Amino acid sequence: MIVVKHLSGGYEDVPIVHDISFSVEKGKVLGILGPNGSGKSTLLKVMSGILPATAGTILVDGKNINSYNARALAKKMAVLPQLHANAFSNSVREAVSLGRYPHQTGFFSSWTERDEQAVQHAMMQTGVKRYEQTSMEFLSGGEQQRVFVAQALAQTAEILLLDEPTNHLDIAHQRQILDMVRKEAIECGLTVIMVLHDMNLAALYCDELLLMEGGRMRAFGAPHEVLIASQIEDVYHARVATYAHPEIPKPQITMMPASVEHQQRAVIQKVNFTVTDHYIQLKSEFPLKTVSSAVHNPGIGWYDCLLNRSVPIDYVISDVKGEVAEFLQKELFSSTSTVVMLTAVPTELVAINEFKASFGSVLVAVTAGIGNAVDVSRTHERQDEPYIGTINTWVIVNGCLSEEAFFQAMMTANEAKTKALQSEDIRDELSGTIATGTATDSLLIAATQKGEEMLYGGPITDVGKIIGKGVFETTVQAIKNYKNNFRR
Numbered sequence: 001m002i003v004v005k006h007l008s009g010g011y012e013d014v015p016i017v018h019d020i021s022f023s024v025e026k027g028k029v030l031g032i033l034g035p036n037g038s039g040k041s042t043l044l045k046v047m048s049g050i051l052p053a054t055a056g057t058i059l060v061d062g063k064n065i066n067s068y069n070a071r072a073l074a075k076k077m078a079v080l081p082q083l084h085a086n087a088f089s090n091s092v093r094e095a096v097s098l099g100r101y102p103h104q105t106g107f108f109s110s111w112t113e114r115d116e117q118a119v120q121h122a123m124m125q126t127g128v129k130r131y132e133q134t135s136m137e138f139l140s141g142g143e144q145q146r147v148f149v150a151q152a153l154a155q156t157a158e159i160l161l162l163d164e165p166t167n168h169l170d171i172a173h174q175r176q177i178l179d180m181v182r183k184e185a186i187e188c189g190l191t192v193i194m195v196l197h198d199m200n201l202a203a204l205y206c207d208e209l210l211l212m213e214g215g216r217m218r219a220f221g222a223p224h225e226v227l228i229a230s231q232i233e234d235v236y237h238a239r240v241a242t243y244a245h246p247e248i249p250k251p252q253i254t255m256m257p258a259s260v261e262h263q264q265r266a267v268i269q270k271v272n273f274t275v276t277d278h279y280i281q282l283k284s285e286f287p288l289k290t291v292s293s294a295v296h297n298p299g300i301g302w303y304d305c306l307l308n309r310s311v312p313i314d315y316v317i318s319d320v321k322g323e324v325a326e327f328l329q330k331e332l333f334s335s336t337s338t339v340v341m342l343t344a345v346p347t348e349l350v351a352i353n354e355f356k357a358s359f360g361s362v363l364v365a366v367t368a369g370i371g372n373a374v375d376v377s378r379t380h381e382r383q384d385e386p387y388i389g390t391i392n393t394w395v396i397v398n399g400c401l402s403e404e405a406f407f408q409a410m411m412t413a414n415e416a417k418t419k420a421l422q423s424e425d426i427r428d429e430l431s432g433t434i435a436t437g438t439a440t441d442s443l444l445i446a447a448t449q450k451g452e453e454m455l456y457g458g459p460i461t462d463v464g465k466i467i468g469k470g471v472f473e474t475t476v477q478a479i480k481n482y483k484n485n486f487r488r
């Protein structure tokens with residue numbers, strides 16, 4: 001464990017870091033973040049004794065580091081500096097072996113089994129074993145960086161101070177080094193403090209983060225407590241947004257360009273829709289921000305092509321996603337910019353309407369197959385397997401929605417759909433009660449994201465009112481189309 005209390009220090013007559021206090025427990029990884037020149041490297045140098053502290057204390061295992069001699073401290077603490085001054089004529093093996101110097105007792109001391117094991121382990125962990133005999137000067141920048149990490153690891157110290165350990169590394173090697181650092185921390189009880197520039201990597205690999213600003217601590221805590229968009233914007237003077245990592249409960253940061261490319265105020269109109277025997281297509285000249293429960297490209301994304309594809313009523317396929325991917329390839333649709341829904345309804349029964357609004361307009365397209373309509377409050381009484389999508393609803397907003405508004409728009413649209421089923425007296429055949437939808441309905445909200453941002457999309461907002469009316473009327477029309485078709 002390392003405890004830093006009110007630490008200040010810097011270069012001769014130039015104080016750089018001021019009043020830094022934090023602690024890192026054994027087995028934990030701390031990431032130090034901050035803009036260029038904020039004092040990250042200087043802090044590591046003061047902590048490792050390379051630069052003198054002008055105030056404050058550093059305790060390692062409860063003892064002030066001033067009470068350790070240089071060799072004893074090197075056994076406790078290994079440092080990977082930002083710039084390396086190692087002799088480049090060395091072989092990789094020799095360079096890594098330099099990490100063992102604190103463990104050598106005299107100039108002619110013998111190389112022990114433990115020294116050998118530490119060097120071998122470090123070379124294996126960093127993936128440089130295969131260059132063992134190669135001279136350092138023949139390695140790429142990234143390969144050399146991994147050798148320096150191996151050298152610090154070979155020191156087998158309890159505390160690792162790493163200044164930008166992922167410098168020069170490609171993403172696979174960044175992952176390899178950071179995975180290794182984390183594994184060593186957890187399995188061998190190492191305490192790791194590392195300076196990282198990449199906030200996303202820092203969030204993923206560090207237990208806690210220290211954010212530096214002008215030589216002082218601006219924030220310290222778990223990644224979600226430090227990587228707050230407003231705080232990062234303030235410290236880095238750059239516009240950012242945070243989002244959730246798709247698999248790990250850690251925040252991620254994305255940069256927002258200072259000036260958003262000014263696109264022309266293009267709008268989506270009915271002419272952008274094409275209806276063929278096989279699908280209903282909306283093709284936009286620019287990507288639309290989309291939230292949907294589609295089969296292909298569901299969730300949140302930017303897409304310029306929406307497809308509602310009609311499949312036979314007996315379309316039962318174990319690998320629906322694979323079949324849809326094949327269809328897109330065969331029909332020459334771009335897999336990465338197309339959202340696909342499936343319907344058993346003939347495409348000619350689609351209802352498409354445009355509704356004018358104060359902010360622009362809203363287009364609604366619905367295919368409504370109601371043969372297997374259900375009352376959601378009674379489905380627990382059923383044993384049925386799900387069918388393919390039957391009421392597919394698209395809402396295209398010529399306007400700009402906030403994240404919140406997108407989800408509220410989904411709720412508003414769904415409520416309007418349910419009201420349309422009630423109005424048309426569509427019933428759950430088993431329970432005899434009014435249906436609320438069908439077994440596998442799908443919904444999509446897309447917006448051009450142009451114009452003033454609309455913060456909310458609930459039923460009494462400008463956009464919600466149009467969505468409510470638009471989805472209700474269009475669903476009623478689509479149900480009527482369906483009924484008329486099957487009555488014929």
Ligand SMILES: Nc1ncnc2c1ncn2[C@@H]1O[C@H](COP(=O)(O)OP(=O)(O)OP(=O)(O)O)[C@@H](O)[C@H]1O
Binds near residue numbers: 039041
């Ligand atoms: N040898 C030195 N003598 C005097 N000042 C120095 C020296 N080295 C660095 N500094 C100054 O100390 C300040 C902090 O530098 P430091 O290298 O600690 O920042 P950093 O946060 O690590 O930056 P970067 O992200 O660019 O690596 C800078 O203003 C720098 O100019």
